[in-house]
Amino acid sequence: MRIAALSTAIVLTLVAATGVSRRHAASPPAPPITQLDPRRSMVITDLALLEGFTFQRVLDQLIARSGVPNITSAQLFRQWFDTQNPKPGLADPGGPHCDDFMTDGSPSFNGFPRRCPTLEGALAATPFTSGEYFPIALVNRFDQAPADGSNCGQFRLIFARTMPFAQRLHIIMEPVLRNPNPATGLAGCRAVAQFWAGLTNVDPLADRRARLESFFFDGIAGMPPVIDPDNFTAASGGGIRTTQQGADHRPRNYQFRLTKVCSTACSLRMTPDVLQNMPIARLFDSSSTMPGAQAFQDAFVEQVPNLAVRDVNEYFMEIPRALLLAESNPFDNEAAFIYGTPFDGSKVASPGFRNRIQEKLTAIGSTLTPEQIVDRADTQNCIGCHAVSGPMGEGVEFPRSLDILQHVTEDAPEAGELGQRYRISPAMQDVFIPHRMKILMDFLNTGKAPVRSQ
Numbered sequence: 001m002r003i004a005a006l007s008t009a010i011v012l013t014l015v016a017a018t019g020v021s022r023r024h025a026a027s028p029p030a031p032p033i034t035q036l037d038p039r040r041s042m043v044i045t046d047l048a049l050l051e052g053f054t055f056q057r058v059l060d061q062l063i064a065r066s067g068v069p070n071i072t073s074a075q076l077f078r079q080w081f082d083t084q085n086p087k088p089g090l091a092d093p094g095g096p097h098c099d100d101f102m103t104d105g106s107p108s109f110n111g112f113p114r115r116c117p118t119l120e121g122a123l124a125a126t127p128f129t130s131g132e133y134f135p136i137a138l139v140n141r142f143d144q145a146p147a148d149g150s151n152c153g154q155f156r157l158i159f160a161r162t163m164p165f166a167q168r169l170h171i172i173m174e175p176v177l178r179n180p181n182p183a184t185g186l187a188g189c190r191a192v193a194q195f196w197a198g199l200t201n202v203d204p205l206a207d208r209r210a211r212l213e214s215f216f217f218d219g220i221a222g223m224p225p226v227i228d229p230d231n232f233t234a235a236s237g238g239g240i241r242t243t244q245q246g247a248d249h250r251p252r253n254y255q256f257r258l259t260k261v262c263s264t265a266c267s268l269r270m271t272p273d274v275l276q277n278m279p280i281a282r283l284f285d286s287s288s289t290m291p292g293a294q295a296f297q298d299a300f301v302e303q304v305p306n307l308a309v310r311d312v313n314e315y316f317m318e319i320p321r322a323l324l325l326a327e328s329n330p331f332d333n334e335a336a337f338i339y340g341t342p343f344d345g346s347k348v349a350s351p352g353f354r355n356r357i358q359e360k361l362t363a364i365g366s367t368l369t370p371e372q373i374v375d376r377a378d379t380q381n382c383i384g385c386h387a388v389s390g391p392m393g394e395g396v397e398f399p400r401s402l403d404i405l406q407h408v409t410e411d412a413p414e415a416g417e418l419g420q421r422y423r424i425s426p427a428m429q430d431v432f433i434p435h436r437m438k439i440l441m442d443f444l445n446t447g448k449a450p451v452r453s454q
Contacts, residue, residue, distance in 0.1 A: 045422035055133035074127035080270035082124035090124040109326035147449035149186035168245040175231035176238035191221035232258035253328040274324035285342040286350035304360040313435040337383040399427035
């Protein structure tokens with residue numbers, strides 16, 4: 001009897017389990033995502049959605065989450081631009097300044113020249129005013145997430161300063177969102193990808209705005225908020241870039257990281273750093289005797305296969321930090337970011353560097369010329385990405401920005417679905433964003449890790 005009863009129980013259990021299995025099997029899988037709205041899920045420039053992203057709110061949040069007492073957003077801002085004044089500066093004598101490092105008696109950073117002071121150093125004298133800096137874009141860079149899921153990508157906030165005509169100051173905040181579950185790899189970032197893709201189907205303005213503010217200021221689904229000091233450090237890979245164009249000078253870029261230091265007391269400061277992929281152009285001179293020239297040329301030759309990739313979105317270079325500038329153009333009489341000029345001027349008399357590039361191209365079966373490789377390198381620094389466009393060899397065309405300068409502009413807003421919105425460049429609209437959207441959809445549909453992207 002006990003055996004029969006047990007057999008009956010097992011049969012009933014199997015039947016029940018089979019029923020559950022059938023019910024699961026009957027549930028259709030989520031349909032693949034085949035389309036996203038780029039102006040909802042990739043780059044948000046609608047004025048109505050950006051109203052809550054005030055400069056004051058962002059700085060206040062960074063300070064609050066740092067836990068550092070007795071500091072205000074006004075103090076942090078003044079210290080930030082005081083880094084572009086010689087010591088003791090105008091705001092923070094104990095902070096970093098542009099003459100902290102000297103080479104041959106002149107201000108430098110990383111051993112390379114820098115300007116000291118800058119015109120913008122005067123901003124350290126007074127606090128910013130309400131509305132002086134206003135948001136012009138939120139940018140989804142999930143495509144920047146590494147394949148190992150060590151972080152979940154970069155999510156930019158871009159601010160512009162109210163300026164006279166032909167002058168400009170953009171503050172490009174580039175926090176890198178840490179993965180709260182790094183042991184799970186890129187799967188730990190799925191909620192982030194789903195959040196951005198989901199915005200495509202959120203119609204009410206208030207709902208979309210609330211979701212965006214929650215993502216940046218509060219965090220979602222167990223994720224930390226984007227606006228957190230940990231996401232702006234050198235260790236995280238995040239930071240803040242500025243584009244500074246004054247009445248007396250062409251555009252220049254600078255890089256900053258947020259640093260918290262605790263000894264007897266804690267401090268929170270903006271600290272200058274080098275610009276990604278921004279070597280000084282003089283290093284492309286084959287005959288250069290500048291310190292670091294040989295190390296740079298050795299490193300650059302190894303980047304040739306990366307720069308020779310036959311896709312405008314996927315070619316890249318990675319120049320070691322020790323060979324990079326902290327200012328995109330420290331000179332008044334030469335363009336430190338245009339690499340072709342010194343390369344072309346020296347290749348005949350000293351052909352060694354060009355020959356090495358050609359040997360690497362031949363070895364990988366590329367039909368590109370060394371000159372085209374150097375042109376591609378120009379597009380990888382922060383000035384060239386905005387200022388350079390045109391054919392790059394093997395059918396690759398680098399797309400153009402707005403007014404040979406910007407990818408997002410506060411000038412002359414256009415009509416959007418929610419009223420006015422700030423314009424984006426043809427490069428973003430037609431080339432970069434479609435590629436980034438595909439990366440996001442591929443990850444959500446198949447789990448494919450992000451590939452390289454501009």
